[in-house]
Amino acid sequence: MEEYQMNTPEEIKHWNWGAFMFNWIWGIGNKSYLPLLCLIPVFNLVWIFFCGAKGNEWAWEKGDYKDVETFMAVQKTWNRAGLVQFIIFCSVIAIYIIFFVVIGAAIFGAVRSGYSN
Known part of the structure; x- marks a missing residue:
């Protein structure tokens, strides 16, 4: 490993949505196991939260990037994909919650109106 990769630059120490959402796939792709x-x-x-928080540091240590800009360009794609996946995941969960609340309210309302007759 080259000298410049031994110390992790401060500018890459931030959250990585790709490492958070695609964790093990991201790890294989970035030689971080x-x-x-x-x-x-x-x-x-x-x-998964450790992966999101420490992912960039792990990828920097294991990768053979010539500079921080190249590293950030690669991780930008992972970050974008991970953030989109997170938004889709949250949207699906919200739809399920709304669906079950509506169904529960309909069933509860039907049962309740049956008791009043």
Whole structure:
């Protein structure tokens, strides 16, 4: 490993949506294998947050990037894809919640009106 990669530059120490959402896939793609721990059930609920927080540092240490700009360009694609996936995930969860609240209200209302007759 070259000298300049031993110290992680401050400008890359930030959240990585790609590492958070695509954790183990992102890890393989970036030669960082700690995200494979996300394959452990229950433990993964905590570890995904570590992947998002430390992902850039892990990728920098394992990668062979010539400079920070090249690294950031690669991670920008992962970040964009991860953020889009996160928004889709949250939207689907919100739709499910709304759906079940509406169905629950309809069932509760039907049961309640049946008791009053």
